[in-house]
Amino acid sequence: MHWRNYFIPTTKETPKDATAASHVLMLRAGLVRQLAAGVYTYLPLGFRCLRKVERIVREEMDRAGAIELRMPCLTPLSLWDESGRSRTMTDVLLRLDGSVWDWAAGLVLGPTHEEIITELARAYLKSYKQLPINLYQIQLKFRGEARPKSGVLRTREFLMKDAYSFHDNKPSLDKEYDNMYAAYCRIFARSGLPYLAVEADTGAMGGDASHEFMVLTDAGEDRVALSESGDYAANLERATTAPPKPAPAGEGEAPAEPLRSPTEVHTPNAGRIDEVCPVLGLPPRQMIKTLIYAGTAGQADAGAKGPPPRKLRVVALVRGDHEINELKLNRAAGLTLELADPETIEALTGAKVGFAGPQGLIDRIDKLIIDREVAVLRNAASGANKTDYHVTGVNPGRDFPLAGDKVVMADIRTVAEGDPSPTGSGSPLHLRTAIEIGHVFKLGTKYSTALGAVYLDQNGKACPLIMGCYGIGLNRILAAAIEAHHDDAGIIWPMSIAPFEVLVLALDPRDEEVMRVATQIHDELAAAGIDVLFDDRDERAGFKFKDADLIGIPLRIVVGKKSLTAGGVEVTDRRTPADKQLKPVAAAIAHVTQHVRAELAKLAAAK
RNA sequence: CGGGGUGUAGCUCAGUCUGGCUUAGAGCGCUUGGUUCGGGACCAAGAGGUCGCAGGUUCGAAUCCUGUCACCCCGACCA
Structure with missing residues (x-):
């Protein structure tokens, strides 16, 4: 891709509305543009990142045996009446008001899809022989967030991967839950996120286990309690501590204070x-x-x-x-x-x-x-x-x-800072701020019961489907990755979700030899399947270096008259800008190709 | 929904308190020409704004008043 023909509206100035690092950098690097509160356009660079995240999620979900489908954004209000959530989620459900078309009053924009998938299950999942099954989609969600904030971290419209599994027994649900948990670990590791799984509250729906996947950042909106030894991690909503020692009753080490009268x-x-x-x-x-x-x-x-x-x-x-x-x-x-x-x-x-x-x-x-x-x-x-x-x-x-x-x-x-871990280790708990990027949840039969989604078991008895649900916020993965990986100059993308893997930077674009070499490097890398961006703009060096740092492409090859005179081109890693390696052209191409593949493999192998 | 704040050029902002010295400004960005050219250059000439919107006060409103809308921050909310 030639930068000259592409669209990357970077800015030097920090937009005043942005406070979170990820928000500032996404705006400055030309990844997104805000259209309204909590509503963003993904510009080409940001869209490429989002697509990469989407691909990782899809590949890992498929690998885990889930089956992709696509449900509608427009959903009938009647389904939400059936589950009762048209009453409990009034602030979240974006209802069409029906002032122009009366039929529109019967529709809401889907904030999540338990009701919709359960309706589908009710229609098709009739026999235990069809179970278990896990269906997922990657789709826009709409929520009536009272206060969108922190850029893409909390919006009214966002891209979510939501999966729903159906079972005829608890152990089957447990097994799929563990399967999804493992898949989520792979997804976040591949995305280069320093994530953390914590015990989560199961909320008003009661039910069994639930874990949230978190990335620690002050820009987040959740609080988590982590034990120093690492043996316990939970959302503060749910976190507990070791039970108190029984009241000293006079025996034991310290004599009890005598009971006084009121x-x-x-x-x-x-x-x-x-x-x-x-x-x-x-x-x-x-x-x-x-x-x-x-x-x-x-x-x-x-x-x-x-x-x-x-x-x-x-x-x-x-x-x-x-x-x-x-x-x-x-x-x-x-x-x-x-x-x-x-x-x-x-x-x-x-x-x-x-x-x-x-x-x-x-x-x-x-x-x-x-x-x-x-x-x-x-x-x-x-x-x-x-x-x-x-x-x-x-x-x-x-x-x-x-x-x-x-x-x-x-x-x-x-729980409070310093309370002992409930695991028995006594390790002190620390409270941290984090952003939730994924959630796995054993739903049980709440929705299948409410919507009458039943299957026939081996005895011909009708039973409600046992369900699990598993969500990932894709936009949040991007923002969390930036929160976790940036410096004063800009973003430092993990290789797997970077908009491009390699940036070829021609410093003297009017010099024929420089352009010939830079073009050759670009073309060969592209032919090798590397995502490569070629900064062929006729701008001053400093200008282009600043842009390069800002948009954070992991590897950079600088081609200039100076480097050619010195015998080659310069290869640098965005993470270690001081470490410039001068290499002959062919060696540089081989090096970055190998480096990109090794980095991707490393992320894919991480847990 | 409560509390606070901000709306002036694509972006960051000055001007508002104290109405008239502004024919609405600056920097960045943009256009043209020239000089530069390895870490966000310089000179010159330009384009770009119904000062969020609607009323009102006044000889006169970006500036004062009323209403309204939008956006931001803190809180509440967020299976």
Whole structure:
């Protein structure tokens, strides 16, 4: 490809709207152009990268035995009604409003395709003999993102590979899950990403295992907890820590502090932990944070028609130095909870917000959910259920129940930096920011049940299909690769997803000999199947070098009068710009050809 | 959806507070000619803007007022 005839609109200036490194570089290198919030054109260079990623994904999915198909972007709203997600995903579903054509009101742009594939399965997958099967597509998705950000990392329109597997038994799903997990490792390794698989939350759909594939970068929007020894990695939404040691009961090494009696302390206007601790002279870890939640009974997704909803009051307890994790709380409660409003709290506790405590509440609430680290506290402090008063000498089990119908003991807090790994190693956890690039998920029968997708087993019995789903964000692979591989001058592409593998740079394009040699190198490399870009523009050297660094093509061959006089051409690796190797033309061609193939093979062999 | 911010040339921005010295500017980029030519050159001459949009105030509005739209950042949200 001759640059002169190509289209690479690079810029020297940094666009003001871009903050993430990948965003800045994608704009500057002429990979993408923003058309609207969260909507991007992929310019030729960016499109080439995207196609390379797409090819890797397709090859590895095919190799893993998945079968490609293509579902529509326009999907009937009725299917989302069937699954119940037209109600639960209202913010995400882009609905056509039907103001021009009434039929359009019945359509939504697909944000994901569980419903669509399940409809397909319902129609065709009738027998256990057809199972298992894994169907996938690479297709545009549309989501009503409230706030697109960080360039291509979070958009309203994006390219996704989504695969769905169908099974007639759990072990079969487990096997395919592992198969997909391995395929994802190959895909990300081949793409040159420093990825990480972490345990993920299974969300509102419950279900079994789920892993997310992450790339660590401050531009990401997920938090992950990683143990120092590497034996544990989980999304912060789900991460847990080693359980607390049981309360010292007087035996053992340190004699237990004697249990004190509850004592009210006047703590005017000190409703927050950081306000009340100095007054009580206690550290936050001796405090019990009492949070009042409201939930609705009988609610369920998937359009279940349960008994009429009833408001439930749920009290959650965590230690004063801990943050509650509402996902964990919801799971422990078996409900979707929301923090109660001040009126509800005051009515329940008889005190203003900030002075709630667990004592004496059990008969007036529907559920008490106690973090396991609260249960082992001794002589703790909490609100007194009396405005401007706290209580010290609060003891779990004595002053509020640790067991009973309404009591749930669970891990409901967010892990913190330095907490011990739950694996037993005790290795400290570190919290990091990351971007999610892939997700594998055991769905179970949620959608097959909701949509009535059943097969007949060997006994002729109708059973819901057991499903798994597996997604990869292709645009995010590009952005994550740039986040992981760049320097001050520009992008440093991994060979496998670089728009071109080799850049031939003719420094004196008006010199016949330079052009003859450079053209020859370009042509021979192209003939050898190398993706080669030839910078034949009549520009000054510095200008072209800056562009070359910016667009980040891994290998560069510089042809100039100077190099020819010195006996050849210069070969450099984008990663090590200082290391220039002067080689005769034929040797340079052989060298980069071999280097490209070796690099691709290395990436393909990585895990 | 809450809070904050920004809309002036393809890009980065000045001018807005204090309305009139601007016939709307600068740098980058673009066009033409010339000089340069191994790390984003220089000289000269050009092209390019209904100052986001709609009302209003005023003799006069990029500038003041009202409304509206778009975009960005923080938060909420994100199976």
